[in-house]
Amino acid sequence: MDYQSYVPMLKAMADPNRLKIIDLLSCGTLCACDILTHFEFSQPTLSHHMKVLQQAGIVTAQKVGKWQHYTLKPEFVTAFLQDTKQLLANDADCICHDGGCSNCQDQAPRKDVITK
Amino acid sequence: MDYQSYVPMLKAMADPNRLKIIDLLSCGTLCACDILTHFEFSQPTLSHHMKVLQQAGIVTAQKVGKWQHYTLKPEFVTAFLQDTKQLLANDADCICHDGGCSNCQDQAPRKDVITK
């Protein structure tokens, strides 16, 4: 699979505060000052987190007057879900097509629990 | 949503080498030495990564003779996918039920792109 875009997304999401920001934005666009009211940290820290989220391709920013409006990118939502399914599914594109464990009696492949 | 188990999973996945290990295990059980052949880093480094993956609830280990057999936890696969969908869906459980951006002309909620 293509880790090139998935890993930066995971890195950006792997912070509880940024995950909460994504959760907030999952309902719609918010400006920085509105996001900030949900946290204890400082304004520069929020600015840093928003930059990380933008660079990971998770969020877009649009300046409207004094305010920065942040929006969850629909491409991120679809790409992240698709990459996750591809990673966790035991499918044909799997990296380990060359064989299972050399020391396992049970060579049966993993049962796929993903419902598509 | 419940970040308590989701964040550690994301943290553990947000390393390209560990993500590749998950990808390898998505097809079935592998022992440590087999996993190691896919990487350039040292054996203690692999041991460290496997510990991280276990502590995040992603992988289980079973000692069989000299070998450690590592398996992707089915509970992880289902929980991670479910948490991801819940995070990215604009649903009723959303954290931001209390309203949208105070400075947006467009107060329309985000269009949900997730197909369930």
Place this chain on the structure above:
DNA sequence: TAGACATATAGATAAATGTCTATCTGTTAG
């Protein structure tokens, strides 16, 4: 039982990261 093999642990180190304070830029209102 001794040695080879698989893996884990200990400890060190360099790099990345989340946070802060101070300050700067840009925009609006009076």
Place this chain on the structure above:
DNA sequence: CTAACAGATAGACATTTATCTATATGTCTA
């Protein structure tokens, strides 16, 4: 034009983390 406000940038600092080497533990085999 000036002051207030929203947000970004710079730089410092403490913590976390990915990696290494060296060594310990556990298991099998000859």
